[in-house]
Each structure stands twice: as structure tokens, then as C-alpha cells.
Amino acid sequence: MAHYDVAVVGLGVLGSGAAYYAAQKGAKVIAFEQFELGHVRGASHDTSRIVRTSNFSPELVALAKSAYQDWAELEKASGQKLLTITGGLVFFPDEPGTPALARDFTTSLDQNGVPHELLDSRQVRERWPQFELPEAVSTVYTADSGIAHASRTVGALQALARAHGAILREQTRVVRIVPRSANDRRTVIIHTSKGQFQAYKVILATDAWTDRLLSPLGTHIPVTIMQEQVTYFKPTDASKFEPDRFPVWIWNGATCFYGFPCYGEPTIKAARDTSNNFMTPEQRTYVHSPQLLGELSAFMNNLIPDESRQPLRTVTCQYTITPERRFVISPLELHPEIIVGLGAAHAFKFAPAFGRVLAELAVDGFTKEDISQFGIPVSAGDRSKL
Known part of the structure; x- marks a missing residue:
């Protein structure tokens, strides 16, 4: 049975x-993917993700600042341009059910020294006339926001992992992981569809499939899983939506929407966040919802009017939501040789830092990043035992 320092x-x-990052640290690494590399069954495919330092939580702003340094180093190591900075707008409408105000959002930015502007609707329309904002909307602008190329980033990380000696095994499903002690040292037996392996540390970055491996170990992370979708629209005049003329944006209303400028093609991308289209990975249809597309199109017609704009294609993805959408970056209490990473469907912007921290926990046993808020959440069943 082959033995490794770290299994992912x-x-x-x-x-x-x-x-x-584990391989870069000199660890002997093996990693398993149950599907083909670059598959569309999870949450890391397609072209673009928003990157930003702006966030409600001070600890996420701090982690995002670290992530920007990691992004720069990753671009240098891979020789690829992965980020496109466009600036970013977060809209806070004054409407019933709105979860927060702009001043709540800027507090965490001030605490972390992130430059930003607070704009009224008139100022937004003057600078970006593509938007038709109601008067009762406050807007936070951060110049460092932009776009990460999603599939290119995943491919770059995998290529660099292999270049540093990691073995990546696709089409290899992990059936179960079994911790054990041997020669006074903890180790883990990894049972897969293609044989057994051993590792001193195991990192679970298994998203919607995490609980299947944790439940036999007596740990349950209460997550909800849903199919989401994004739509690419063809604007009448694509030149108005080039990245140097149009920012990424988020509508932080009772229902949250977000969108992108043109990126690699003359289309703009937009979506609703958390549409609550609940299902399991086995129940996913990969067929988009016409109702959600209709809701998105109606919203876009109001926010970014364009009578001749047409939806070209809609792509589905999978959200795995933890309680309060908090990250999980933590070893298991009873089995510290097993480390869990869950991104709660908003981690791509942090991806290099997130992966680095998981590797640091596995190889070094600690990280300098503040992950004190990212422990294993207690489920309702576990809470009753406290």
C-alpha cells in the first residue's frame, strides 16, 4: 500500500x-477526483468568478487581502494572467427585507484599511450610465475588485501541483477514509474505487460529498445543496460593457443578484445568488430553470436597461451552503489528521489562500491566517448533547 504525507x-x-501548496512545501502528495479533471458537476467550472476584498466579515476581508498576494504569486508561478481588475460595485437598496445597509458593509473595510467609495445613485449613473438605479440605493465601490478566470485557475493549480511532484488521480472515487494509529503515529487508510492508499494527513475538499466521508467518523456538517445557474446575455452594444468601462457588481437586496462585464466574448454574465433550488448531487438535472431565467431577465431589464439584449446560454452549477455560509477550514476534533475545507459557495475569490491554508495545516500543523471563525459547525443533533 503506497504511503503519502498528504492525500487530498x-x-x-x-x-x-x-x-x-502541499507539494510546493515538499510533501509527498496524492490527490483524488471522483470524476474527470475539470468536470462540470461541482462549483469550479465555467469562465469567471468575482474577486474582491469587500465583505461584511472583517476576517474575510483580511483573508481576501492575503489571497490577492497569493493570486499574484500564482500568476507568476503559472505564467498566466488569472485576474482582470475591473472595479466593483455593491448596491444596497432601501427596500423591505434588505439584509444590510452600506454602512454595515464599510465597517469591515475600514477595519482592514481597504480603500473604498460610498456613492449615491446619481454618482453611479454619472460614472457608469449603463445602470439605471433608483434614488434610494447606496453603493460601495472598491477599485480592487474584478474577475478570476475559473477553469484556467483550476488547471493552473493542477499543473503546478504535478510540476512539484503531486500525483493526481482522476476518475478515482474515495469510498471511505479510516483513521488508525500505527507505531505511535496517526495515519489514514484511504479506500478508493482503484485501491487503497495511506497518508499521514487527509484534506477533504469534497463540497457536496463531504458528509458521506465524515458520517462514518461520527461527524456531521449540516449543509444544504442546490442547483444554481448563470446566464450569458448578448447586449446591443458590447463595447459599453468592456472591463475597462463596466465593473463587476452585486445587488445586495432582499434577493441577491450579481454580474460581470464582457470577459473573453461579447456577452455579459449575470445570476441570482442562492435561488434555493434544493437537490442532491444525484438529483441534479443540469437543466436550467426557465422561471429563474425569467426573474433574472426582469431584474436586468430594470437595473441595466437594454431592449434588444438577448439571453444566449445558461449554465448550471452546484452550491453547498454551510450554516450562515461560514467557511470550514479545520481539522476534525477527534481525528486531527483529517482536515476539512468547505467554501460555502463563495470561496473562489479566496482560492489560492484557502488552498495554502489547508496545506499549511496538513504539513506545518498551523497557519498564520486567522481561521478562528472557520471551525466545524455544530449540527442540531450534536448541539443537544452539549
Whole structure:
């Protein structure tokens, strides 16, 4: 049975990052992906993700600042341009059910020294006339926001992992992981569809499939899983939406939407966040919802009017949501040789830092990043035992 320092389960962006950074540290690494590399069954495919330092939580702003340094180093190591900085707008409408105000959002930016501007609707329309904002909307602008190329990032991390000696095994499903003690040292037996392996540390970056491996170990992370979708629209005049003329944006209303400028093609991309289209990975249809597309199109018609704009294609993805959408970056309490990484469907912007921290926990046993808020959440069943 082959023995490794670190085994990574799941090769989306977080697992690929963990494999790269662990191998970069000199660890003997093996990583498993149950599907083909670059598959569309999870949450790391397609072209673009928003990157930003702006966030409600001070600890996420701090991690995002670290991630920007990691992004720069990753671009240098891979020789690829992975980020496109466009600036970013977060809209806060004054409407019933709105979860927060702009001043709540800027507090965490001030605490972390992130430059930003607070704009009224008139100022937004003057600078970006593509938007038709109601008067009662406050807007936070951060110049460092932009776009990460999703599939290119995953591929770059996997290539770098291999370049540093990691073995990546696709089409290899991990059936179970069994901790054990041998010669006074903890180790883990990894049972896969293609044989057994051993590792001193195991990183689970398995998203919607995490609980299947944790439940036999007596740990349950209460997650909800849903199929989401993004739509690419063809604007009448694509030149108005080039990245140097149009920013990424987020509508932080009772229902949240977000969108992108043109990126690699003359289309703009937009979506609703958390549409609550609940299902399991086995129940996913990969067929988009016409109702959600209709809701998105109606919203876009109001926010970014364009009578001749047409939807070209809609792509589905999978959200795995933890309680309060908090990250999980933590060893198991009873089995510290097993480390869990869950991104709660908003981790891509942090991906290099997220993967690096997982690798640091596995190889070094500690990280300098503040992950104190990212422990294993207590499920309702576990809470009743406290």
C-alpha cells in the first residue's frame, strides 16, 4: 500500500490549491477526483468568478487581502494572467427585507484599511450610465475588485501541483477514509474505487460529498445543496460593457443578484445568488430553470436597461451552503489528521489562500491566517448533547 504525507480528496479549485501548496512545501502528495479533471458537476467550472476584498466579515476581508498576494504569486508561478481588475460595485437598496445597509458593509473595510467609495445613485449613473438605479440605493465601490478566470485557475493549480511532484488521480472515487494509529503515529487508510492508499494527513475538499466521508467518523456538517445557474446575455452594444468601462457588481437586496462585464466574448454574465433550488448531487438535472431565467431577465431589464439584449446560454452549477455560509477550514476534533475545507459557495475569490491554508495545516500543523471563525459547525443533533 503506497504511503503519502498528504492525500487530498476532491480536485475542484480548493482541493487543487491544497495539492499544489502541499507539494510546493515538499510533501509527498496524492490527490483524488471522483470524476474527470475539470468536470462540470461541482462549483469550479465555467469562465469567471468575482474577486474582491469587500465583505461584511472583517476576517474575510483580511483573508481576501492575503489571497490577492497569493493570486499574484500564482500568476507568476503559472505564467498566466488569472485576474482582470475591473472595479466593483455593491448596491444596497432601501427596500423591505434588505439584509444590510452600506454602512454595515464599510465597517469591515475600514477595519482592514481597504480603500473604498460610498456613492449615491446619481454618482453611479454619472460614472457608469449603463445602470439605471433608483434614488434610494447606496453603493460601495472598491477599485480592487474584478474577475478570476475559473477553469484556467483550476488547471493552473493542477499543473503546478504535478510540476512539484503531486500525483493526481482522476476518475478515482474515495469510498471511505479510516483513521488508525500505527507505531505511535496517526495515519489514514484511504479506500478508493482503484485501491487503497495511506497518508499521514487527509484534506477533504469534497463540497457536496463531504458528509458521506465524515458520517462514518461520527461527524456531521449540516449543509444544504442546490442547483444554481448563470446566464450569458448578448447586449446591443458590447463595447459599453468592456472591463475597462463596466465593473463587476452585486445587488445586495432582499434577493441577491450579481454580474460581470464582457470577459473573453461579447456577452455579459449575470445570476441570482442562492435561488434555493434544493437537490442532491444525484438529483441534479443540469437543466436550467426557465422561471429563474425569467426573474433574472426582469431584474436586468430594470437595473441595466437594454431592449434588444438577448439571453444566449445558461449554465448550471452546484452550491453547498454551510450554516450562515461560514467557511470550514479545520481539522476534525477527534481525528486531527483529517482536515476539512468547505467554501460555502463563495470561496473562489479566496482560492489560492484557502488552498495554502489547508496545506499549511496538513504539513506545518498551523497557519498564520486567522481561521478562528472557520471551525466545524455544530449540527442540531450534536448541539443537544452539549
